[in-house]
Structures are given as structure tokens and as C-alpha cells.
Amino acid sequence: MDVVSDAISAVRIGQPSSNRLRVGGSWCTRLAPYEGAGFHVVLAGGCWLVPDGGGEPVTLGAGDVVLLPHGAGHVLADAPGDTARAVPFEEMTRPAGGGREVELLCGKYRLDHTRVHPLLAELPQVVHLPNRVGAHPELRSAVDLLAREVDERRPGACLALPSLLDLLLIYMVRAWMTESATGSWPAVLSDPVTTAALRALHSDPAAPWTNDRLAAEAGVSRATLARRFTVLVGRPPMAYLTWWRLTLAATRLRDTDAPLAAVAREAGYGTPYALSHAFSREFGVTPGRFRAGGSSSSR
Missing domain, CATH: 1.10.10.60 (Homeodomain-like)
Structure with a gap:
């Protein structure tokens, strides 16, 4: 086993979960802090992510991937303004209507934070990986495959989807290590x-x-x-x-x-x-x- 695989395997519990969110018009939803890691993949459209605690809002576009490795609470919205209007994510059931339609794959990894490897511990609260042409082709391929599985629900999807989500986590950590300008573990492994x-x-x-x-x-x-x-x-x-x-x-x-x-x-x-x-x-x-x-x- 390599260090990255071991670091993830030691803290991962059970299978990841995911939900598809499709909204339009004016919308705002809050995701509460979570004992694990959260992620979002923007399949279509765009939105804003506003971290709890006064963090800088992050604009997300189609193909972007964002990882919240420490389970930080945050808001997703059509605009970065008043987050007090946010409704719990579980209540975002209304269909899209008006304005630009946004489609996201939102999910969680269950992690045991009692013995987090230092490689994972130094990840920032929000890891934003924009959809840049030519950047991280394996991550882009995983996003494309996820989009197809979510859309088509073909035979075997119950196994394929969680496996692809696990692959997504590895690729997100790899991409962060490639781009990190401050983390110590990219230097360790180089x-x-x-x-x-x-x-x-x-x-x-x-x-x-x-x-x-x-x-x-x-x-x-x-x-x-x-x-x-x-x-x-x-x-x-x-x-x-x-x-x-x-x-x-x-x-x-x-x-x-x-x-x-x-x-x-x-x-x-x-x-x-x-x-x-x-x-x-x-x-x-x-x-x-x-x-x-x-x-x-x-x-």
C-alpha cells in the first residue's frame, strides 16, 4: 500500500452516499457540519459555495469539483448574498423553475476523525478544483463517468456509483497535492x-x-x-x-x-x-x- 491509499483506508467507514440536486431561479440551501468529508460536483450550470465562519465565497462552474475534507458546514446558493434565507439541504425538493438551471452531485464520505493521517489533516477546509482544460485528466474522467451513472442508472449502478465516488476522493486528494503551494505532504512525497x-x-x-x-x-x-x-x-x-x-x-x-x-x-x-x-x-x-x-x- 502507498501512503495516500493507507491514509484514506485508515479513516474511511462504509460506503459514500450521494444525492442529485437540480434547481433553478433563486435558491439557497445549507449543509450542516458533518463527521466526515463532503463533496460537490457541478454537472451543469453554476452556483456559489459559502463556507461557515466567514470564509470567502467560492464560485463554482460546470465541471468544477469541491471537497470539504473536514466536514465543514456551508451554504450552496445561486448568489453569495444573504445566506439567512438558506433552507436545510434535505428540504430542497422543489423542481427547477426560472433562471439558470443548476445540477449538482452532492455527497458525503464517512470518516473516522480520531486518527486522521497528517496528510489528510493538513487539507484546507475547502478544496476547489476548477474544470480547467487539460488539468487532472483522471479527475475529469471520473466526473464524466459519474455524470453518466447518475443520468442513466444502468444495470450495476449500485456498485459502480460508490466505487466511482471512492475513486473521486483519491483523485481529488491527488489533484490537491499537485496544486498545493503550502501543504507539507506534497513535499514529503516528492x-x-x-x-x-x-x-x-x-x-x-x-x-x-x-x-x-x-x-x-x-x-x-x-x-x-x-x-x-x-x-x-x-x-x-x-x-x-x-x-x-x-x-x-x-x-x-x-x-x-x-x-x-x-x-x-x-x-x-x-x-x-x-x-x-x-x-x-x-x-x-x-x-x-x-x-x-x-x-x-x-x-
Whole structure:
């Protein structure tokens, strides 16, 4: 697994959901904050997105894609003016009428925000990816395929649509990494030494890694690896490995009924006791309580 795939897989819960919105004339709707990530694809027409908290309004045109990776509340409207007129999204049932017709695919991804990978954590509240000719062709292809599935509802659409929505999420994150001028993780994944080390850790997190072994895998000295990895990632290689192992263990506890011994082994801990000790120190609860739904910290 690569870092982006792992980062998404560790927090994703269940299948994404989506709704088609077609309106016209004067309209304004509010989408409440959500424990996950929201997205919109403009299939036809155009509108405005106004983030909660006084953020700058964003104008959206046909083919544009917008991701709200932290589930921020926002308003969609025909104009960026008075948002007090907004009605809840669930009540936007009236047909289009008058003015320019707007058609959107609006959806949500269910995400577990208790252990968000730093790559996803640094995404801004709103990621706007305009429909520019030649930019991100894979994203454009996913949008085109989504539009067809939404329109035609052909046999197999119940499987095709959520799969395409998952693909859309990956392409949106990729596009942001390509265009980001401020994020640190695009720089992390463009550095060959750090990328080689991360690829090794994510490919086999249970291996008996040491700084020397990881440096050999990356083809540099231990000091060089420690310096570059720590500066770019924000923590030393072995600290990152511990964090990632415990994140994997938490995901397995959340998503499966695997015995604790199996979870410990897959996460690189020799015994259930060793995992329990590290897990309790990091999360503030035992693995058993975590699996049962007990409270946890998100350090």
C-alpha cells in the first residue's frame, strides 16, 4: 500500500452516499457540519459555495469539483448574498423553475476523525478544483463517468456509483497535492529518500524495523534519513512507525472481530500485552474498551 491509499483506508467507514440536486431561479440551501468529508460536483450550470465562519465565497462552474475534507458546514446558493434565507439541504425538493438551471452531485464520505493521517489533516477546509482544460485528466474522467451513472442508472449502478465516488476522493486528494503551494505532504512525497522510507514502512509495518535497516532501504546514512524524514514528516522515523502501527491496530479493532493476538501480530507487536500497553498509552483506553466503543484520545 502507498501512503495516500493507507491514509484514506485508515479513516474511511462504509460506503459514500450521494444525492442529485437540480434547481433553478433563486435558491439557497445549507449543509450542516458533518463527521466526515463532503463533496460537490457541478454537472451543469453554476452556483456559489459559502463556507461557515466567514470564509470567502467560492464560485463554482460546470465541471468544477469541491471537497470539504473536514466536514465543514456551508451554504450552496445561486448568489453569495444573504445566506439567512438558506433552507436545510434535505428540504430542497422543489423542481427547477426560472433562471439558470443548476445540477449538482452532492455527497458525503464517512470518516473516522480520531486518527486522521497528517496528510489528510493538513487539507484546507475547502478544496476547489476548477474544470480547467487539460488539468487532472483522471479527475475529469471520473466526473464524466459519474455524470453518466447518475443520468442513466444502468444495470450495476449500485456498485459502480460508490466505487466511482471512492475513486473521486483519491483523485481529488491527488489533484490537491499537485496544486498545493503550502501543504507539507506534497513535499514529503516528492522527496525520494523520505518516500522510500515511507513506502517501506507502509508496505510491511510489522517488520522489525530499525533506523539502520530503514536507512539501508532508503539508500542513505542513518543520520541523513533521520534529518530529512524528521524535517519533512514532523516526527522521527520510528515515532512515525509507532503511530502508524497503532493507527492500523485501531482500524482493525474498529472494523473487524479479529482476536487481539492477530491484531497485535499484524501491527508489529509480539504479544497482546505489548500492544495493549502501547495502545493504552496512546489512546487512553485499552484495545477492548476501544473496540466496544469506549472514549479515546486523538493525540
